Amino acid sequence: MQTIYTDVLVIGAGLAGERAAIEAAQAGNSTICLSIVPARRSHSSAAQGGMQAALGNSCMGDGDCPDVHFEDTVKGSDWGCDQEVARLFADRAPIEMRQLAHWGVPWNRVVPGKSNYFKGGQQFEKEEREDKAGLITSRAFGGTAKRRTCYVSDGTGHAVLFTVDNVCAQKGVEVHDKTEAIALIHDGETCFGAIARSLRTGELFAYIAKATMVASGGFGRIYPNTTNAVICDGSAHTAVLETGVVPMGNMEAVQFHPTGIVPTDILVTEGCRGDGGTLLDVNEERFMHKYEPEKAELASRDVVSRWMTHHMREGFGVKSAYGEHLWLDIRHLGEKHITGKLREVYEICTSFLGIDPIHQLIPVRPTQHYSMGGIRTDKDGAAYGLKGLFSAGEASCWDMHGFNRLGGNSLAETVVAGGIVGRKIVEYVEGTEVLFNSRIIDETAAAQKERIDSLVSGRNGKENVYKVRADMQNALHKGANIFRTEEGLQECVDSLQKVLERARTVGLRTNGIGANPELAAALKIEGQVKLALMIAYGALQRTESRGSHNREDYPARNDRDWLVRTLAYWKNTDDMLPTLEYEPATKTVEIPPGDRGYGKMAVISADDSEGKEG
Amino acid sequence: MSRLLKFNIFRYNPQDEASVPHMDEFVLEETDAMTLFIALNRIREEQDASLQFDFCCRAGICGACGMVINGRPGLACHTKTRDLPGEITLLPLPVFKLVGDLSVDTGTWFREMYNKTESWIHTNKVFDENALEERMDNDVAESIYELDRCIECGCCVSACGTARIREDFMGAVALNRIGRFLIDPRDQRTERDYYEIIGNDMGIFGCMGLLACEDVCPKHLPLQNQLGFLRRKMGITAIKTLFKG
Amino acid sequence: MSIDSGVLPGKSSRLDGLLDWMQMLSGAGLILFMWAHMLLVASVIVSPDWMNAIAHFFEATGMAQVGGPLIFLLFLTHFFLAARKLPFRLEGQKTIWSHAKMMRHGDTWLWIVQAVSAMIILLMGSIHMWVVLTDLPITAAKSAARIQGGFWFVFYMILLPLTELHVGIGFYRIGVKWGFITDDRRGMFKKRENFLTLAFIVIGFAALLRFMFLSIAQ
């Protein structure tokens, strides 16, 4: 096995990983990013809509500032976020957008003069200011008080990731693509790097680093219907949770996006609604304004998804061979707008659905989209539990999103957190002497070889990995979806435990030689089921509703007992359940829990005197 | 009654000494709205778990799934079986190094391309955190994005006869990349600088105008116009340098 | 990770740019010549006297004596320039053929037609020019005599369509390569070009027939 030494190892070459890698490389550290796919194919490139930063250049964003952005973020999180982190984020975001502009992102810019825009299906007029001409402009997104979402047509993530990867190439950041991390090297206190498997040859590599960062994105693929790419399967999370000492934060907080298309679950951007698109029911009538008079279609995602599901349950869904759905209507935006600013949407509709959105309605339903939970870190991005391990981006629970992230806040988080955490990593690498323990490296490598041998030889059993995976996905889909109940979650946990047992007896049907895809799937399946259990078990324990976590049996947000963050550990690899611990959601409180202004629900305030129930 | 689709798929695992390049046949019942993404995954999960291919976004935006579909390079994920005949032949993209079966190594090729084209903004301006962003005309921004839309799927390179007979030819994607920086006011490189990179037979003068790149590009980049523009621009630069010496 | 990604930008050669210009200009020059040539030869359709008059004009001004060899030079120059792009190694030829077969892509096939026709034109064109230029002056009668011999008729029946195809494709190719034809006009232009090629072949063929049935005794 080849051993590769580097100062900084970043697992993940999406926006978060590469942004941090730039900081590390700029400071003179040798830096390697690992990635399953070439960097630019990372899922960040799929983000269409845009990223939030309070620049306040467009007339509809006039008066915007980090304070307002911060407030929106905290409300969006349903007070589940760490307010210190949200503040850090909101303050830094505008600078980061300008940094990106400097590096080459072709942001759309303010064009002075009058123009029309749509809101709730109606047309209005606005006038952009002359003195802002040519500055970065913004569009509307859900759950925001101002138009704050910076964008590049509808390929924001694509354009930004290409730019950031260009800078990586310039600064000499190495990207080892088709290389998948499968285990962390650590001694229970410090992380020394990772063991990775080449997806070109199947060889194992030991990457030894002074600092290791996990920026591996989301893990939506443990659900059956998700907008996430097929590589967003949590493989790096499985490596982290196997350490037993690093907790996952708020795994029960899973976001469902209102507009995944039916049947392929590809996302059409929130920008559709931001630009004036509406949701229609089986009678082709709008309904969101009835539930949310103020924000209507543009309430936060958790709220819109919930009302959509509710509306379908009331019998207003459109029946189809793939289950019930609703309609997204962007016809009134006109051909120019749809083939221009929403071109990606246009292409998705025409090439995957065979539908022309200029004249036809788009079938949509809420679909798993984002994982608020992830590797728990402090505000510097340092993971709990292991020195030298960092995390940022969707993979992490830095926790500026709490129980619901706002559209456009994630992409912005990747670069803001990437920058901040990258600088912290530089400080760490400069200030720490790391002694590598070769015995631990050898042992970890041997254990991974052993694991592969058992899978190839079928020593532990002959269970079919794809069947196990499908059963895991279906269990989650059934029990840990938009609406949750004690009964459903308990059943979900029970069936996941059975799936876990089977996952431990998976064996290959093929020879496992080379970049064998079955082996890649088998290596992560046990860890994935553990992730699924963290979600289901965390959701079962949390007897309240907050943000995306909706307990029908506990409909109120309970700030008295549950203003806390779940920390889920998998202490021993043979355990059948995660160990849950809790910590206060936030130490700093700039905005005390209150009304979000949308998504009306009962609140048990912290002042209510009764003790913790259940 | 739905069709039975017959897939002829190229098979070879270079890591496996027992493996020789050959075609394998798989039969699959067509389902509603089936794409090659759905079909190939079903073949892998139900018939042969060792089948290698690459998908990532499965939404036509990441470029991972380029392969030769009935003779033409294209994105497998946004190819509907409905649009294909009952017999479907799948080959890996030529030009790129084979990883196995339908999977090729585009990453290495493209990294080398970034280095060749120096695919980043060249500027001596230093970023100032406290300053406003530099202004830019929205039309300029949009025309840059138009060229930035490339998803590096490699289809244009695989489809190009020139690239196939000349290993050192940079391909339409690299030339388009230069075009993207050429129109970006932030990049301070001069036409002479660009000429250093593409003003030769590895670059724009190597292109023979076969236009397969234009015809297969799944993102419909304006490659034909872009290549014409660059040839004129670089042609004029060549003459200018002749007189300036 | 076998390919080393040296930071070696494509080495710049000012020559390549100039050679490309010359390739295009030599091609364009030959196109112009072929049109003029067509005018000369096809005039026989109208009347042999016309052809004789035009030929005489070229003789008298010395354009045939000097221009002829110059055209031959241009012909060779163009060949050397364009041939840089042709795969002369067997492997390359196999690749491009199998590539074209796999792709079934019109413009790629056109290139193969161009390359193959080029080789034949090189040979036959040279012979033709040698024969005509060593037997000046040009008269309709001499031409008719050659063609009625039969051999030259067959010879031209091969050379004519190949030349016109090569010229037609070359014209189109210059247009797209230098961006004079933009993507939105490509289809239309190709259609017109095909029509033009066909028209030239028909006219050339008519001229050949005219030569064939021209009474030499005249």
Ligand SMILES: Cc1cc2nc3c(=O)[nH]c(=O)nc-3n(C[C@H](O)[C@H](O)[C@H](O)COP(=O)(O)OP(=O)(O)OC[C@H]3O[C@@H](n4cnc5c(N)ncnc54)[C@H](O)[C@@H]3O)c2cc1C
């Ligand atoms: C369809 C879609 C649209 C979206 N639109 C928006 C939007 O408009 N605005 C917004 O703010 N957010 C949006 N989001 C969310 C946002 O795009 C993501 O949260 C964000 O891009 C994640 O970035 P990242 O850098 O954390 O991870 P990613 O970009 O997902 O990168 C993960 C990286 O980790 C690598 N990796 C993973 N596992 C391993 C492993 N085991 N070993 C080695 N490497 C590994 C991958 O190869 C990849 O390089 C959208 C998400 C989706 C799914």
Ligand code: HEM
């Ligand atoms: C009267 C005779 C000829 C005419 C009018 C002619 C014309 C042209 C034209 C206009 C082009 C396009 C130029 C370009 O793309 O830059 C061309 C290309 C070409 N010609 Fe000719 N040509 C003639 C003879 C030949 C001969 C004898 C050869 C011999 C090999 C030849 C080989 C080629 C080749 C290979 C190309 C393609 C080059 C490329 O695409 O870059 N041609 N020709």
Ligand code: HEM
């Ligand atoms: C200076 C050079 C040339 C001269 C003076 C010349 C002259 C002539 C003449 C006089 C004829 C009538 C037939 C005959 O006499 O045999 C003829 C026919 C022909 N020439 Fe040429 N020619 C020249 C170059 C070329 C070249 C370069 C080509 C193509 C590669 C070409 C292709 C033909 C063809 C195809 C015909 C017969 C078809 C027809 O009717 O148009 N000639 N040429």
Ligand code: SF4
């Ligand atoms: S230019 Fe088009 S075909 Fe070529 S790599 Fe880019 S997207 Fe693919």
Ligand code: F3S
């Ligand atoms: S196919 Fe190749 S030859 Fe030129 S026009 Fe496109 S790069």
Ligand code: FES
């Ligand atoms: S899988 Fe991303 S383009 Fe096909």
